[in-house]
Amino acid sequence: MVIRHFLYPILGFLLLNGSLALAEGNATYRLASGDVIRINVFGEQDLSIEEIRLTDAGSFSYPFIGEVQARGKTAAELEQLLTARLKGDYLIDPRVSVSVLKYREFYISGEVKLPGGYPYQPGLTLRRAIALSGGLTELASTGRITIIRDQDPSRTPEKASLDTPVHPGDSITIDQGFF
Known part of the structure; x- marks a missing residue:
């Protein structure tokens, strides 16, 4: 006891x-194209959406409001935007919550057994991303790995190690090693 x-x-x-x-x-x-979100408006079943995928433009259609731009916003910023647009004309005191259900994919190519797009998981590192893609090929070099960050407008490849964090939308390239 x-x-x-x-x-x-x-x-x-x-x-x-x-x-x-x-x-x-x-x-x-920050939300972007391919993310799946849930919107809950407390006490308003018709305005709550269980699952909606953001379009290629990073937006979605919402009842009474129309097209809503979510790209580049956090869930909290999107909550504030929806609250402001619903308040007054539609609801007196809307209580809106937004949560991310599924993150956009990351992409891995080069010397891995199963290159392609994979669902992002919070806490993902390059080591785990390689495991998800079937592991390295015999020709892979762990010293020649680059990542292009989805949030980097210049799309500049940066050198990465096996412990580098992977974010949604990132593109990873694993080159061959030289003998």
Whole structure:
């Protein structure tokens, strides 16, 4: 009994800190084409959407509002935008929440067994991305890996290691090694 009372505050602390870390990661995530989101308007079933994929332009169609541009916005920014547009004409005090259900794919090519696009997973590293793509071929070089970040407008390849984080929309290239 004493042990249980001692552990509850510790477990609560760990759960809270884990939730905060997850929330911080989602707070900075910028939406783009291919992301799937959920929109919930509290008490308004007709305005809540369980699953909607952003178009190639990074937008979606929403009841009463029309086309909404989500590209480049965080979930919190999109919540504020929808709240502002619904307030007044449609609802008195809308409470909107937006969550990301599925992140856009990352792409891996070159010397991997199964090149292509794969679903992003939070916490993904290059090592795990290679595992998802079937592993390296015999000709692969772990010293010749580059990533083009989806959020980089210049599309400049950057050198990467096996522990480099992978983000949604990134393009990874693994070159051959020289003997």
